[in-house]
Amino acid sequence: MRITGKHVNYYHICHRKLWLFHSGISFQQTHDHVADGTLLHETAYPQRAQRYREIQIEGIKIDFYDPHDRVVHEIKRSNKMEQASIAQLQYYLLVLERHGVDGPTGLLEYPKIRRTETVVLTDADRFAIGQWEIGIEALVAQPVCLPVINKPFCKNCSYYDFCYSGE
Amino acid sequence: MKKTFYLFNPGRMSRQDNTLKYTAYDEDGADGQTRFLPIEDVADLYVFGSLDANSALYNFLGKHGVSVHFFDYYEHYTGSFMAKEYLLAGKLQVAQTGHYTSPKKRLVLARKLVEGAAFNLLKNLRYYQSRGRQVGEEIAQIELYVAVLPHATSVAEIMGYEGNIRQTYYRCYEQLVSVPGFGFGTRSTQPPQNELNALLSFGNMLCYAACLSQIYHTQLNPTISFLHEPGTRRFSLALDLAEIFKPLLVDRTIFRLLNKKEIQPRDFVRELDGCLLKETGRKTFVRVFEERLKETIQHRRLNRAVSYQHLIKLECYKLTKHLLSIEEFQPFKAWW
Numbered sequence: 001m002r003i004t005g006k007h008v009n010y011y012h013i014c015h016r017k018l019w020l021f022h023s024g025i026s027f028q029q030t031h032d033h034v035a036d037g038t039l040l041h042e043t044a045y046p047q048r049a050q051r052y053r054e055i056q057i058e059g060i061k062i063d064f065y066d067p068h069d070r071v072v073h074e075i076k077r078s079n080k081m082e083q084a085s086i087a088q089l090q091y092y093l094l095v096l097e098r099h100g101v102d103g104p105t106g107l108l109e110y111p112k113i114r115r116t117e118t119v120v121l122t123d124a125d126r127f128a129i130g131q132w133e134i135g136i137e138a139l140v141a142q143p144v145c146l147p148v149i150n151k152p153f154c155k156n157c158s159y160y161d162f163c164y165s166g167e
Numbered sequence: 168m169k170k171t172f173y174l175f176n177p178g179r180m181s182r183q184d185n186t187l188k189y190t191a192y193d194e195d196g197a198d199g200q201t202r203f204l205p206i207e208d209v210a211d212l213y214v215f216g217s218l219d220a221n222s223a224l225y226n227f228l229g230k231h232g233v234s235v236h237f238f239d240y241y242e243h244y245t246g247s248f249m250a251k252e253y254l255l256a257g258k259l260q261v262a263q264t265g266h267y268t269s270p271k272k273r274l275v276l277a278r279k280l281v282e283g284a285a286f287n288l289l290k291n292l293r294y295y296q297s298r299g300r301q302v303g304e305e306i307a308q309i310e311l312y313v314a315v316l317p318h319a320t321s322v323a324e325i326m327g328y329e330g331n332i333r334q335t336y337y338r339c340y341e342q343l344v345s346v347p348g349f350g351f352g353t354r355s356t357q358p359p360q361n362e363l364n365a366l367l368s369f370g371n372m373l374c375y376a377a378c379l380s381q382i383y384h385t386q387l388n389p390t391i392s393f394l395h396e397p398g399t400r401r402f403s404l405a406l407d408l409a410e411i412f413k414p415l416l417v418d419r420t421i422f423r424l425l426n427k428k429e430i431q432p433r434d435f436v437r438e439l440d441g442c443l444l445k446e447t448g449r450k451t452f453v454r455v456f457e458e459r460l461k462e463t464i465q466h467r468r469l470n471r472a473v474s475y476q477h478l479i480k481l482e483c484y485k486l487t488k489h490l491l492s493i494e495e496f497q498p499f500k501a502w503w
Contacts, residue, residue, distance in 0.1 A: 023256060023258045023259070023491070024256025024257060024258055024259060024386060025256055025259065025386055025487065025491075144491075144492055144493070145491060145492075145493045160469075161469065161477075161480075161481060161484060162484045162487070162488070164468055164469050165468060165469060165481040165484050165485055166468055166485065166494060166497060
């Protein structure tokens with residue numbers, strides 16, 4: 001199974017969302033935040049230099065990679081789910097390392113609040129990511145969907161109507 | 168917000184850069200007024216008039232997930248151009264098929280769908296009963312049919328009850344329209360024999376297409392249905408869902424249109440073999456139907472305002488959850 005950045009991100013937000021997403025049930029296309037995010041990606045850094053590349057290895061897809069400085073850039077709309085964003089970026093870094101890139105670093109970019117956050121990998125992180133991978137594999141292999149987590153941030157999730165509609 | 172566009176006049180739709188261009192033809196067939204529709208605003212197109220278009224347009228529409236529904240001169244739904252399925256979920260497809268092939272599982276869903284439909288049409292009758300219409304007998308009769316639903320042992324039997332319920336319901340139809348001059352008789356289609364039947368046919372078809380559009384935006388397969396036999400029409404799951412929403416979307420619209428005299432006998436054309444809505448009538452109907460779809464109610468579970476159109480989609484979500492054994496399907500029942 002190919003674990004994508006989204007898998008890792010959702011693993012840190014909601015296991016139910018991870019299960020549904022992996023089962024092909026997604027609501028991204030119709031959610032307003034997604035259109036907003038796409039626009040943000042297209043317009044946030046128009047001055048971004050030519051040397052940035054989009055790369056795809058295994059399941060992951062990195063929008064902006066700087067091969068010269070070995071920096072992975074990841075744009076996010078907000079830092080509300082920062083832990084999950086960091087986890088996703090760290091996973092990218094580990095995949096790069098596994099493919100022979102020496103010491104990549106990450107940069108989380110929040111253009112709307114004009115902030116950036118550097119992300120690095122420690123040995124402890126490498127170990128933790130291994131654990132996530134095992135966790136993700138186990139979760140998506142479950143035959144039935146996991147229960148609703150009922151958190152305040154559910155309201156902003158594209159799965160909200162799906163999870164909370166009944167009767 | 169994306170909108171549904173209804174094309175009544177003959178004309179040509181084409182792609183110009185990344186925008187839709189619509190040129191209406193005038194009476195002599197010459198080019199008339201030109202309108203531009205930004206593709207981002209278009210949810211789907213309903214074509215009633217004759218439309219000239221080429222494959223470049225359909226490629227463009229397909230890329231943006233815009234479906235086009237076609238209707239013939241007699242206002243029958245004839246087919247759709249559906250953009251490539253963009254939401255695919257193998258797991259759900261397998262589950263949906265499984266629920267169709269297992270008679271036991273299918274029965275559960277078929278029963279729920281009819282229960283929902285019956286509840287909503289009883290709601291209509293009770294509303295009018297509270298306003299002094301004599302429909303008590305029919306209500307009691309329908310309640311009897313609903314009471315035996317749990318004992319039904321086959322989908323065919325459930326379909327039978329559904330037919331009985333509808334027939335009893337239609338018996339009240341004339342009564343619910345307080346304007347004289349609209350007889351109902353019995354339900355007749357292809358072509359409808361009188362004004363009320365013409366309105367019903369037209370409304371049901373709009374409801375069917377509205378359900379189909381919503382199904383398209385979910386991972387459900389529109390061809391695999393539970394109450395209706397797949398293949399009754401091409402997208403029979405839309406027929407299943409339409410059952411639940413017809414009393415709220417179609418019947419209520421008809422009663423309003425007639426009782427407020429927004430549609431009158433002059434909006435119909437009676438021909439030897441049937442009765443059809445004229446263009447003026449169709450436009451009025453579509454306008455009010457659209458208003459109805461956009462109307463919102465406060466959803467007591469989601470705790471937010473939800474339009475009728477979105478309710479159809481929520482119904483798809485609930486069906487998905489049922490099929491994936493996440494949560495048992497409970498049909499939408501108007502709670503106000």
